[in-house]
Amino acid sequence: xxxxxxxxxxxxxxxxxxxxxxxxxxxxxxxxxxxxxxxxxxxxxxxxxxxxxxxxxxxxxxxxxxxxxxxxxxxxxxxxxxxxxxxxxxxxxxxxxxxxxxxxxxxxxxxxxxxxxxxxxxxxxxxxxxxxxxxxxxxxxxxxxxxxxxxxxxxxxxxxxxxxxxxxxxxxxxxxxxxxxxxxxxxxxxxxxxxxxxxxxxxxxxxxxxxxxxxxxxxx
Ligand SMILES: NC(=O)c1ccc[n+]([C@@H]2O[C@H](COP(=O)([O-])OP(=O)(O)OC[C@H]3O[C@@H](n4cnc5c(N)ncnc54)[C@H](OP(=O)(O)O)[C@@H]3O)[C@@H](O)[C@H]2O)c1
Numbered sequence: 220x221x222x223x224x225x226x227x228x229x230x231x232x233x234x235x236x237x238x239x240x241x242x243x244x245x246x247x248x249x250x251x252x253x254x255x256x257x258x259x260x261x262x263x264x265x266x267x268x269x270x271x272x273x274x275x276x277x278x279x280x281x282x283x284x285x286x287x288x289x290x291x292x293x294x295x296x297x298x299x300x301x302x303x304x305x306x307x308x309x310x311x312x313x314x315x316x317x318x319x320x321x322x323x324x325x326x327x328x329x330x331x332x333x334x335x336x337x338x339x340x341x342x343x344x345x346x347x348x349x350x351x352x353x354x355x356x357x358x359x360x361x362x363x364x365x366x367x368x369x370x371x372x373x374x375x376x377x378x379x380x381x382x383x384x385x386x387x388x389x390x391x392x393x394x395x396x397x398x399x400x401x402x403x404x405x406x407x408x409x410x411x412x413x414x415x416x417x418x419x420x421x422x423x424x425x426x427x428x429x430x431x432x433x434x435x436x437x438x439x
Contacts, residue, residue, distance in 0.1 A: 234363025309348025
């Protein structure tokens, strides 16, 4: 299966593409520019030491992939999904990774969307037959991109489509050193997006780039 990373030229998307490629999946990085997509794929392949990642323009990515990770800036993702609506085919699974945060006066803030969360705002704009799950919102880009560091954290997957959620849980489980937890319906994205804010605040206070989460007391 080919996994797409819409806006995968950024650190989060490239990091995920490399982690999945390393785990045996075919990864396709998408961009508004073919040159940027190919350059990002080349950078990933240099790090991986093998030609495992390809680049494509975002519309080609939507045509070629059955599962597409949304790794655009959070404040651009809703508009991008709306604009690409005619390219979103029934059966496509979108995985929303976005977390709407902003930095003001050196502090991080959650920009709560009217829909409750960015994931719910995106879900409301999807054509019938396209399913959405949210995942990886709390996994730091810096760490994903550093392939020599084990992730050693939990990844929370939530969504209202059982089939999409199960697919994403199975995919996330391919990445070693991640524990995958089913975090319930899509409304949980409201919590996960805020958890990202907490991780950023902890990074700031403790001068780190790697704050992430591990839940104790549950044994999936
Ligand atoms: N950074 C983290 O640690 C972290 C952790 C968890 C979740 N996230 C979430 O992951 C997502 C990606 O983060 P990132 O830091 O990798 O993002 P980013 O570098 O800011 O953006 C990713 C890519 O999105 C594309 N893009 C930018 N503006 C766009 C627009 N107006 N329309 C369409 N595409 C646009 C750009 O690609 P092209 O110019 O090549 O098209 C850019 O390289 C964000 O939503 C973030 O909230 C990040």
